[in-house]
Amino acid sequence: xxxxxxxxxxxxxxxxxxxxxxxxxxxxxxxxxxxxxxxxxxxxxxxxxxxxxxxxxxxxxxxxxxxxxxxxxxxxxxxxxxxxxxxxxxxxxxxxxxxxxxxxxxxxxxxxxxxxxxxxxxxxxxxxxxxxxxxxxxxxxxxxxxxxxxxxxxxxxxxxxxxxxxxxxxxxxxxxxxxxxxxxxxxxxxxxxxxxxxxxxxxxxxxxxxxxxxxxxxxx
Amino acid sequence: xxxxxxxxxxxxxxxxxxxxxxxxxxxxxxxxxxxxxxxxxxxxxxxxxxxxxxxxxxxxxxxxxxxxxxxxxxxxxxxxxxxxxxxxxxxxxxxxxxxxxxxxxxxxxxxxxxxxxxxxxxxxxxxxxxxxxxxxxxxxxxxxxxxxxxxxxxxxxxxxxxxxxxxxxxxxxxxxxxxxxxxxxxxxxxxxxxxxxxxxxxxxxxxxxxxxxxxxxxxxxxxxxxxxxxxxxxxxxxxxxxxxxxxxxxxxxxxxxxxxxxxxxxxxxxxxxxxxxxxxxxxxxxxxxxxxxxxxxxxxxxxxxxxxxxxxxxxxxxxxxxxxxxxxxxxxxxxxxxxxxxxxxxxxxxxxxxxxxxxxxxxxxxxxxxxxxxxxxxxxxxxxxxxxxxxxxxxxxxxxxxxxxxxxxxxxxxxxxxxxxxxxxxxxxxxxxxxxxxxxxxxxxxxxxxxxxxxxxxxxxxxxxxxxxxxxxxxxxxxxxxxxxxxxxxxxxxxxxxxxxxxxxxxxxxxxxxxxxxxxxxxxxxxxxxxxxxxxxxxxxxxxxxxxxxxxxxxxxxxxxxxxxxxxxxxxxxxxxxxxxxxxxxxxxxxxxxxxxxxxxxxxxxxxxxxxxxxxxxxxxxxxxxxxxxxxxxxxxxxxxxxxxxxxxxxxxxxxxxxxxxxxxxxxx
Numbered sequence: 001x002x003x004x005x006x007x008x009x010x011x012x013x014x015x016x017x018x019x020x021x022x023x024x025x026x027x028x029x030x031x032x033x034x035x036x037x038x039x040x041x042x043x044x045x046x047x048x049x050x051x052x053x054x055x056x057x058x059x060x061x062x063x064x065x066x067x068x069x070x071x072x073x074x075x076x077x078x079x080x081x082x083x084x085x086x087x088x089x090x091x092x093x094x095x096x097x098x099x100x101x102x103x104x105x106x107x108x109x110x111x112x113x114x115x116x117x118x119x120x121x122x123x124x125x126x127x128x129x130x131x132x133x134x135x136x137x138x139x140x141x142x143x144x145x146x147x148x149x150x151x152x153x154x155x156x157x158x159x160x161x162x163x164x165x166x167x168x169x170x171x172x173x174x175x176x177x178x179x180x181x182x183x184x185x186x187x188x189x190x191x192x193x194x195x196x197x198x199x200x201x202x203x204x205x206x207x208x209x210x211x212x213x214x215x216x217x218x219x220x
Numbered sequence: 221x222x223x224x225x226x227x228x229x230x231x232x233x234x235x236x237x238x239x240x241x242x243x244x245x246x247x248x249x250x251x252x253x254x255x256x257x258x259x260x261x262x263x264x265x266x267x268x269x270x271x272x273x274x275x276x277x278x279x280x281x282x283x284x285x286x287x288x289x290x291x292x293x294x295x296x297x298x299x300x301x302x303x304x305x306x307x308x309x310x311x312x313x314x315x316x317x318x319x320x321x322x323x324x325x326x327x328x329x330x331x332x333x334x335x336x337x338x339x340x341x342x343x344x345x346x347x348x349x350x351x352x353x354x355x356x357x358x359x360x361x362x363x364x365x366x367x368x369x370x371x372x373x374x375x376x377x378x379x380x381x382x383x384x385x386x387x388x389x390x391x392x393x394x395x396x397x398x399x400x401x402x403x404x405x406x407x408x409x410x411x412x413x414x415x416x417x418x419x420x421x422x423x424x425x426x427x428x429x430x431x432x433x434x435x436x437x438x439x440x441x442x443x444x445x446x447x448x449x450x451x452x453x454x455x456x457x458x459x460x461x462x463x464x465x466x467x468x469x470x471x472x473x474x475x476x477x478x479x480x481x482x483x484x485x486x487x488x489x490x491x492x493x494x495x496x497x498x499x500x501x502x503x504x505x506x507x508x509x510x511x512x513x514x515x516x517x518x519x520x521x522x523x524x525x526x527x528x529x530x531x532x533x534x535x536x537x538x539x540x541x542x543x544x545x546x547x548x549x550x551x552x553x554x555x556x557x558x559x560x561x562x563x564x565x566x567x568x569x570x571x572x573x574x575x576x577x578x579x580x581x582x583x584x585x586x587x588x589x590x591x592x593x594x595x596x597x598x599x600x601x602x603x604x605x606x607x608x609x610x611x612x613x614x615x616x617x618x619x620x621x622x623x624x625x626x627x628x629x630x631x632x633x634x635x636x637x638x639x640x641x642x643x644x645x646x647x648x649x650x651x652x653x654x655x656x657x658x659x660x661x662x663x664x665x666x667x668x669x670x671x672x673x674x675x676x677x678x679x680x681x682x683x684x685x686x687x688x689x690x691x692x693x694x695x696x697x698x699x700x701x702x703x704x705x706x707x708x709x710x711x712x713x714x715x716x717x718x719x720x721x722x723x724x725x726x727x728x729x730x731x732x733x734x735x736x737x738x739x740x741x742x743x744x745x746x747x748x749x750x751x752x753x754x755x756x757x758x759x760x761x762x763x764x765x766x767x768x769x770x771x772x773x774x775x776x777x778x779x780x781x782x783x784x785x786x787x788x789x790x791x792x793x794x795x796x797x798x799x800x801x802x803x804x805x806x807x808x809x810x811x812x813x814x815x816x817x818x819x820x821x822x823x824x825x826x827x828x829x830x831x832x833x834x835x836x837x838x839x840x841x842x843x844x845x846x847x848x849x850x851x852x853x854x855x856x857x858x859x860x861x862x863x864x865x866x867x868x869x870x871x872x873x874x875x876x877x878x879x880x881x882x883x884x885x886x887x888x889x
Contacts, residue, residue, distance in 0.1 A: 107879070110879065110882055110883065110886060111882065113886040114882045114885050114886045117886065118885065138878070138879070141871070141874075141875045141878070142875070144871055144875075145868060145871050145872045145875050148868070210866075
C-alpha cells in the first residue's frame with residue numbers, strides 16, 4: 001500500500017518533525033509561539049489525514065480539537081501572557097544553536113533506529129507514524145531541557161504532547177476516549193502551568209527558572 | 221458460608237478501627253473499642269473453631285475485588301482454620317487485656333485504631349488463596365504492626381526499632397513476592413490452586429524455599445533474620461507485644477507451611493535439614509540472648525525466637541519424613557509443630573500480659589530494678605508463674621506436650637535412609653534439648669528476679685496489683701495453658717484435619733489412648749498422661765503441705781533471715797539478673813557473643829569498689845547487618861547530592877535516561 005495516501009501521511013508527519021527542529025533554534029518568544037502554532041496546524045492536518053486514511057471519523061474530532069485549542073486558543077493565550085509578563089526580549093539557549101541542532105538530528109535518527117526495529121510486523125503507516133511521533137516527543141524534551149525561560153519550557157511541553165497525539169492517531173484502534181483525554185490533559189496542564197507562571201512572577205519578578213533555583217538555595 | 225461470616229467479622233474489625241478514630245480521644249472510647257474487638261474476636265474464634273472441628277472439605281469464595289483479572293480468592297481449609305483459631309484466641313485475650321491496660325496509653329489515638337486493623341490483617345492472611353490477596357493482607361498486617369511499634373515514639377530507640385522492623389518487613393515481603401513469582405511460573409497464574417497443581421523444577425523449588433525462609437522467617441524471627449524482633453516487639457504497648465510475639469510470628473509460620481508444604485510440591489530430603497538447621501540455631505541462640513538480657517520484655521521477645529525455632533525444627537522434621545515417604549512420622553512432627561504454635565501463642569500472650577502488668581504497676585522494664593513483686597501483685601505473680609513453668613516446658617503445662625512430641629519425632633530419625641539426616645537430626649535434637657534446659661534456667665531467673673526476693677528499687681516497692689480486666693485475661697490464659705497440658709488429647713484431635721489437609725495423611729491413630737493418655741508412636745515406646753502427672757503433682761504437694769503443717773509449729777512467722785554477718789543488707793546484694801546468668805555466659809559467651817570479662821580490683825587499702833565489666837557483641841548484627849547498613853548509609857550520602865539539583869538538571873536527567881534506554885534498545889535488538 002504505497003499509494004498516495006501513505007506518501008501524504010509521511011509528508012505531514014515528517015513536516016511535524018521539521019517544525020519541531022525549527023522550534024529548536026527560535027531565539028525569540030514570539031517566533032517560538034508562531035512556530036508552535038504552525039506545529040499544531042501541521043498536527044491537525046496529519047491527524048485529519050490519518051482519519052481519512054483509516055476511515056475513522058472520530059479522529060476528525062481529534063484533529064478539530066488540535067486545531068481549535070492548540071493552534072488557536074493556546075498560542076493566543078500564550079501571546080497574551082508574554083505581553084502581560086512583559087518579556088519580549090530574546091531568549092537565551094543554553095548551548096549554541098549548532099550543537100542543539102546536531103543533538104536534535106541525532107535524536108531523530110535514534111528514534112527511527114529504535115522504532116523501525118521494535119515495530120516490525122506492524123502496519124507500515126503506523127510504524128512510520130510512531131517513529132515520527134517519538135522524534136517529536138524527544139525534540140520537545142530537548143526544547144524543555146535547553147530553555148531557561150518558563151514560557152518556552154511550556155511550549156516545549158506542548159510540542160511534546162503534540163507528538164503523543166500523533167502517536168495516538170497513528171496507532172489504529174485507539175479509542176476516542178483516550179484521544180480526548182490526552183487533549184484535555186494538555187489543556188489542563190496548560191492552565192495549571194499558566195497559573196504557576198503568574199505565581200512565579202508575582203514572587204520573583206521574573207519567569208527565569210533560575211530564580212526558582214536561587215530561591216531553593218541550591219548550589220550550581 | 222463460613223468464609224462469608226469470617227469476612228464479615230474482618231470487615232467489622234476494619235469498621236471498628238474507623239470507629240476508633242472518632243471515639244479514641246474520649247476516656248470511654250478505649251474500653252468500648254476493646255470490648256467490641258473482644259466480641260468480634262470471639263465471634264471469629266467461634267466460626268474458625270467450628271470450621272476446624274467440622275473438618276469438612278475446604279470452602280472457597282471468589283470475590284470480584286482486587287486486580288481485575290485475578291479477583292480475590294479466599295479459601296478456608298483446616299490448616300487455615302487452625303491458625304485462625306490461634307490468631308483470634310490471642311486477639312480476644314489481647315482485647316480483654318486491653319480494656320484495662322489501654323488506659324496506660326499516652327496517646328490512645330496512635331494505638332486504638334490500629335489494633336483492630338492489625339487483627340483484621342492477620343485474619344485475612346490465612347484466608348487468602350491467591351498471591352495477590354495474600355501479599356496485600358501480609359503487608360497490611362506488617363504496616364499496622366509497624367505503626368503500633370512506633371506508637372510510643374518518644375522512648376529511646378523506639379523509632380529506630382520501627383525503622384529496622386520496617387526495613388526487614390519490606391525485604392521479607394519482597395522475598396515472598398519473588399517466591400510467588402517463581403511459583404506462578406511463566407504462565408503467571410497467581411491463584412494458589414494452580415500453583416498447587418504445578419510443581420516447580422527442583423532448582424526453582426530450592427530457590428523458593430530459600431526466599432520463603434528469608435521472607436516469612438524474618439517475620440517469624442528465625443536466626444539470623446531475627447534482629448528486628450527483640451527491638452520491635454518490646455517497644456509496642458504490651459498487649460500489642462503479646463499479639464506480635466504470640467500471634468504474628470504464627471502467621472509467618474502459617475505462610476511457611478502453606479507455601480513449603482502445600483504449594484511447593486514434593487520436598488527434597490535436604491530441605492528438612494535446612495529448615496531444622498535454622499530451627500535449631502534459632503532455638504539455641506534465642507534462649508541464650510534471652511538469658512543475657514535484663515529487659516523483661518526483651519527477654520520474652522528473645523524467648524519467642526527460641527520457641528519459633530522449636531516449631532521450625534518440627535516443620536523441618538516433617539519435611540524430611542515426608543520426603544522419605546514416612547507418612548506417620550511426618551504427621552507426628554507436624555502435629556508437634558502445630559501444637560507448639562498453639563501452646564506458645566497462649567504462653568507468650570500470658571507472659572507479655574504479665575510483663576505489661578508489671579510495667580503498668582511499676583513503670584519498670586529493667587529486671588535488675590524489680591523484685592519482691594509476689595507480695596504486691598498476687599494474681600499477676602501466680603499467672604506469671606504458670607507462664608514461666610509453661611515456657612520452661614515442664615509438665616503438667618502445655619508446652620511440655622508439644623516439645624515432648626517433637627523429641628519423640630526426633631527419636632524416629634534413625635529410620636531415615638539418608639546418612640546426612642541420620643547424623644544431623646539427632647545433632648539438632650541435642651541443640652533443642654540444650655535450648656529447652658536453658659529455657660528453664662531463663663524462666664527461673666526471670667521469675668526469681670522479678671517476683672521473688674526484695675524490691676531492688678522504690679518503684680518496685682510501690683507496685684500494686686493490676687486492673688481486674690488484665691488480671692482476668694491473665695488468669696484465663698494461665699488456665700488455658702494448664703488445661704492444654706492436662707488434657708492435650710482434644711487439642712491433638714482438633715489438629716487431625718489440619719495435619720491431614722497439609723500432608724494428606726492422618727496422624728498415627730495411637731496418638732490418643734483411653735484415659736486421656738497420648739502415645740506418639742506406640743504405647744510401648746512411651747505415653748504421657750497429663751492428668752495423672754497433674755494429680756501426682758497436686759497430690760504430693762498437698763501431702764507435703766499437710767505434713768509440714770503437722771510437723772511445724774502453729775502459724776507462719778516472719779523472722780530475720782540469716783544475714784551472713786552483714787546486718788541490714790542492701791537489696792542490691794541479692795542475685796542480679798546478670799549474676800544469675802553469669803555461669804552460662806562463661807560457657808557460651810566467649811564464643812557466641814565474643815564477650816570479654818575484665819575485673820578491676822583496687823589494691824588493698826583503697827576504698828574504691830571493685831568493678832567487673834563484661835563486654836559482649838551481637839555477632840549476628842555486627843557481621844551480617846552492620847556492613848549492609850554502612851553500605852546503605854554511604855550510598856545514600858553520596859546520592860544526597862541528587863536532592864539539590866535544579867529543575868533543568870532533573871529534566872536533563874530524565875531526558876538522558878530516556879535517550880540511554882532508547883540507545884540500549886536500538887543496539888540490543
